[in-house]
Amino acid sequence: MNGRLDNTENRHLKERKVLDRIKSIPLPAIRRYPSYLRRLKKYESEGVLWISATTLAEDLSLSSILVRKDLACTGLEGRPKYGFPIEPLICAIEKSLGWDNATDAILVGAGNLGTALMGYGGFTQYGLKIIAVFDSDPLKIGEMIHGVKILDIEKTADFIARTKIPMAVLTVPAAYAQLIAMKLSDAGIKGIWNFAPIKLKLSNDVIIQRVDLASSFAELSSRLKK
Amino acid sequence: MNGRLDNTENRHLKERKVLDRIKSIPLPAIRRYPSYLRRLKKYESEGVLWISATTLAEDLSLSSILVRKDLACTGLEGRPKYGFPIEPLICAIEKSLGWDNATDAILVGAGNLGTALMGYGGFTQYGLKIIAVFDSDPLKIGEMIHGVKILDIEKTADFIARTKIPMAVLTVPAAYAQLIAMKLSDAGIKGIWNFAPIKLKLSNDVIIQRVDLASSFAELSSRLKK
DNA sequence: TAGATTGTTAATCGATTAACAATC
């Protein structure tokens, strides 16, 4: 009886701990997760079943303690001497990222950048599924782009409201980005992955993630200068 | 006499200090510089002559102390009560980034992504000047892309060796990225801005800056999950 | 068992924030 009670309590404690951990995975770890995933999937495809944080760290030129800490954040426990079972580890990381259930998204702007992203292919691996593409060019509307139909950008708001789609990839020219983003926001979008070289100003309940090429180039320039 | 000696010493000390600062500008500051630049240029175009770190910080939703520290790293001194003179401040930041003299670069891979980047326009603002584009597609070779001629990718190594061009923007498909990067490296390229979703492995004297969309999307996913 | 690898607790490091005297 006592044993059973202790067990229940233990399980609750453990669940609590896992929850806390999910909430508090440090951002740098989150950013490293995709590179772990890539590597782990490669091992998996080679038939490897177990991997140690030490090995993974070496392959990615990271410190082994860092990798161990990062993996611990997923809540999966490793086995001393063996490391981590690869398949469950992949699942645990994907779950931590929210990549276990594919996120449906729309892509707005079927120009060169939008087309390039559609062709990237890797997106399905990230649990990102583009279910519709929107553009304003009458020549493009109705065409297919990597298996997805291009729809009239005027119908975007309707589409979002109807499908409750949570995410938009924004690849329109900078000059239109703010206006279109506001329409997306009004229609109820939850997150915007913004590729336009503009800082969007929207209500705080829309999450905006910007791909800032200028920052990236600044880093390259300053490293090159040394 | 004494005064003059002191002056010389002072100047040396100051120069020394500036040098130290250049070497040691923290990376996060470097990454914030482009957003400062954008905003400062906007003020400048509006005819504003002086700006305080406080105002700049408010406009960018940053802490004012952070902005003050970042600006201090450029070596430019502000004036209590007035702030910083805009034009010299822009110059100081550009200099810190190495954006004062335009960096010549080539772009390798004239697909959708490469074309999109050529059309971005903002690049000249970053002191990046694409002077040649290379591709393997015979249909593209000889064509113009945003004012730059597309050359045969086979001629890349020659071109680099001849022009001593320091930087390459790599926008080829993932499958070719490593091979092409190795050729660039052998030809003497100093830095590669890598847009292929692949971690390049090159000798350490080539500086590689990767635009990692997976990391960016991971951040968005995890923020959206909360 | 011995040794490698884990998870955890403590130490270090670097960036951000706070406090405040100097100054225009």
Add this chain to the structure above:
DNA sequence: TAGATTGTTAATCGATTAACAATC
């Protein structure tokens, strides 16, 4: 002068690294 803003020195915070007992 008074008040805003600077530059600098100290405190806080969070991430990385180090140390080490637990364990397969």
